Amino acid sequence: xxxxxxxxxxxxxxxxxxxxxxxxxxxxxxxxxxxxxxxxxxxxxxxxxxxxxxxxxxxxxxxxxxxxxxxxxxxxxxxxxxxxxxxxxxxxxxxxxxxxxxxxxxxxxxxx
Amino acid sequence: xxxxxxxxxxxxxxxxxxxxxxxxxxxxxxxxxxxxxxxxxxxxxxxxxxxxxxxxxxxxxxxxxxxxxxxxxxxxxxxxxxxxxxxxxxxxxxxxxxxxxxxxxxxxxxxx
Numbered sequence: 001x002x003x004x005x006x007x008x009x010x011x012x013x014x015x016x017x018x019x020x021x022x023x024x025x026x027x028x029x030x031x032x033x034x035x036x037x038x039x040x041x042x043x044x045x046x047x048x049x050x051x052x053x054x055x056x057x058x059x060x061x062x063x064x065x066x067x068x069x070x071x072x073x074x075x076x077x078x079x080x081x082x083x084x085x086x087x088x089x090x091x092x093x094x095x096x097x098x099x100x101x102x103x104x105x106x107x108x109x110x111x112x
Numbered sequence: 113x114x115x116x117x118x119x120x121x122x123x124x125x126x127x128x129x130x131x132x133x134x135x136x137x138x139x140x141x142x143x144x145x146x147x148x149x150x151x152x153x154x155x156x157x158x159x160x161x162x163x164x165x166x167x168x169x170x171x172x173x174x175x176x177x178x179x180x181x182x183x184x185x186x187x188x189x190x191x192x193x194x195x196x197x198x199x200x201x202x203x204x205x206x207x208x209x210x211x212x213x214x215x216x217x218x219x220x221x222x223x224x
Contacts, residue, residue, distance in 0.1 A: 043202055043215030100213060102154030
């Protein structure tokens, strides 16, 4: 079973920030939080990941709470091309090959 | 670099037929994965490999076999296809377990 909980859908106005929440209350100390997105049945695309500290790259920012039980993915200026299903995933430990367990994700709709 | 490629892109089978899906990566990655995605659902792991000559079962391995004879290739076989195996199949690879997983474009398989 997926170890994360996400809202099934969200809307965002074009040009505004999209804030996608994720709960992972049973996260282990060595588990990373990964975010992927899937645009219209294409292969999932990596966005960002983090362990404890907040992270930022050219696509997004990741805010992880101090207790690591939840996180938020921020797309600072959402565009129509950001419409996709966003998955928050915890990496499984090393001995299981680092496999990703996908949940249902959040379907983000960016509207003009 | 071509990244992760999958062959074929589409395939229609009759119940009981067999086929092999090929995943190839040119990034010298150690880890490779096969997922399936059914409509409206997240990806589910079928099998994975942590290096050349190794394979392991994922969440939904029944009805599938895999082989990793060469580091760059990961083959997924269906010995006797069933309608329940109608799905989109994604391959992925990564260099180390803590690194990003890169996904292929997918193979759409229909079993009649």
